[in-house]
Amino acid sequence: MMPVSDSKAWRCTICGYIHRGPEPPDGCPVCGAPSEAFELDVAESQPVATTSPRRWRCLNCSYVHNGPEAPDVCPICGSPADCFESIGETVSDTAGAGAVEKVVIIGAGVAGVAAAEAARNASQDTHVTLLSKERSLPYYRLNLTRYLAGDLTQEDLPIQPESWYSERGIDLHRGVEICEFDTETKQVRARSDQSFAFDRLVLTVGAHPFTPAFTGAYREGVTTLRTVEDADQILDMGVSGMRCVCIGGGLLGLETAAALARRGADVMLLEGHGWLLPRQLNATAGGLLTGVVRQAGIELRNGARTKEIVGDERVRGVQLEDETVLPADLVVIATGVRSNSYLARMVGLEVNRGIVVDNLLRTSHPDIFAAGDVAEHRGIVYGT
Numbered sequence: 001m002m003p004v005s006d007s008k009a010w011r012c013t014i015c016g017y018i019h020r021g022p023e024p025p026d027g028c029p030v031c032g033a034p035s036e037a038f039e040l041d042v043a044e045s046q047p048v049a050t051t052s053p054r055r056w057r058c059l060n061c062s063y064v065h066n067g068p069e070a071p072d073v074c075p076i077c078g079s080p081a082d083c084f085e086s087i088g089e090t091v092s093d094t095a096g097a098g099a100v101e102k103v104v105i106i107g108a109g110v111a112g113v114a115a116a117e118a119a120r121n122a123s124q125d126t127h128v129t130l131l132s133k134e135r136s137l138p139y140y141r142l143n144l145t146r147y148l149a150g151d152l153t154q155e156d157l158p159i160q161p162e163s164w165y166s167e168r169g170i171d172l173h174r175g176v177e178i179c180e181f182d183t184e185t186k187q188v189r190a191r192s193d194q195s196f197a198f199d200r201l202v203l204t205v206g207a208h209p210f211t212p213a214f215t216g217a218y219r220e221g222v223t224t225l226r227t228v229e230d231a232d233q234i235l236d237m238g239v240s241g242m243r244c245v246c247i248g249g250g251l252l253g254l255e256t257a258a259a260l261a262r263r264g265a266d267v268m269l270l271e272g273h274g275w276l277l278p279r280q281l282n283a284t285a286g287g288l289l290t291g292v293v294r295q296a297g298i299e300l301r302n303g304a305r306t307k308e309i310v311g312d313e314r315v316r317g318v319q320l321e322d323e324t325v326l327p328a329d330l331v332v333i334a335t336g337v338r339s340n341s342y343l344a345r346m347v348g349l350e351v352n353r354g355i356v357v358d359n360l361l362r363t364s365h366p367d368i369f370a371a372g373d374v375a376e377h378r379g380i381v382y383g384t
């Protein structure tokens with residue numbers, strides 16, 4: 001026979017909150033009404049099967065706990081057991097497997113790894129799958145310029161060793177590119193045709209470099225810097241003694257130019273505006289920065305607008321709108337990034353410049369979340 005819980009259900013007559021236990025609570029955790037405001041709810045007091053888990057939501061932080069009883073303390077925010085409300089029907093034994101939520105995270109940059117860790121911390125029962133298009137272990141992208149400069153080795157890059165994922169039961173799949181997902185069947189499909197079922201999906205697919213439509217941008221030796229593969233490709237060219245042109249005097253362009261100069265390249269940095277970091281600095285501060293950049297051995301051209309990247313199969317130079325041609329063996333384009341919103345667009349999620357999310361990072365679909373460079377919160381795409 002199925003064991004039952006003998007707990008009673010008490011309804012707050014002010015706000016409707018249901019408390020389960022032999023006695024009403026001292027006070028309502030939702031509206032603050034005193035104990036006397038609770039009455040026994042006969043319908044809700046039906047015996048509750050306890051062979052299968054119930055779901056409990058923390059009223060304070062929305063953490064969901066699976067189990068016959070609410071936890072003593074919320075592992076996320078520390079709220080006590082009476083701050084949990086029951087949100088799920090009991091699940092029959094045959095449906096028990098479905099009670100374990102499957103969280104699938106697409107994209108294993110810093111946002112994806114943080115999401116996987118948070119999902120695991122929120123529930124030990126949840127099956128957490130982290131899918132990465134890149135083959136390398138997840139790494140902090142911001143370290144790529146230090147790697148390019150030679151300050152870090154490839155071994156220094158991973159955020160965590162491989163064992164960290166297996167020890168936490170985070171199912172990390174590398175080299176898996178997701179090409180679509182279905183919000184009805186709740187399946188994610190990879191280009192390799194593998195598929196992954198989800199109850200909750202987290203999109204942490206980041207951003208890609210934006211390359212203006214320069215003629216000749218396809219030539220060998222023209223690149224961007226977003227992945228460790230990009231950095232390796234640049235390093236494989238030799239760099240030392242090469243003539244490198246970096247297009248874009250924003251933060252990434254500056255850091256890339258400095259890294260290449262540290263490797264012994266002959267670097268020219270092109271900024272289309274009148275001074276460096278025009279979005280962050282005024283002209284005076286930009287002028288001060290120019291001095292620092294030149295001291296680092298980088299040649300700088302302000303007000304330099306690229307017209308064309310010239311050469312044959314390989315790049316030979318950069319032609320400016322004033323027709324000057326700057327010789328180049330390597331051109332790195334650092335002209336901003338754009339959110340990878342295509343997967344979300346394909347299924348009709350609300351997308352503006354990024355995937356639109358609310359304060360809980362929930363997209364326009366209740367079971368799909370987005371975070372990091374791909375997300376747009378209150379009109380701001382932080383990564384761009």
Ligand SMILES: Cc1cc2nc3c(=O)[nH]c(=O)nc-3n(C[C@H](O)[C@H](O)[C@H](O)COP(=O)(O)OP(=O)(O)OC[C@H]3O[C@@H](n4cnc5c(N)ncnc54)[C@H](O)[C@@H]3O)c2cc1C
Binds near residue numbers: 206225383
């Ligand atoms: C060289 C460099 C230096 C930077 N320096 C700084 C800095 O100093 N300070 C700072 O705040 N920020 C810096 N940034 C920006 C920072 O790295 C990003 O804001 C951050 O990486 C965003 O993290 P994310 O997890 O949202 O996205 P990403 O790091 O872009 O990760 C997204 C991951 O999803 C994967 N992916 C995409 N599509 C799919 C798919 N269909 N299937 C499977 N996987 C997919 C991508 O391959 C990628 O691995 C720098 C960036 C670069 C490139």
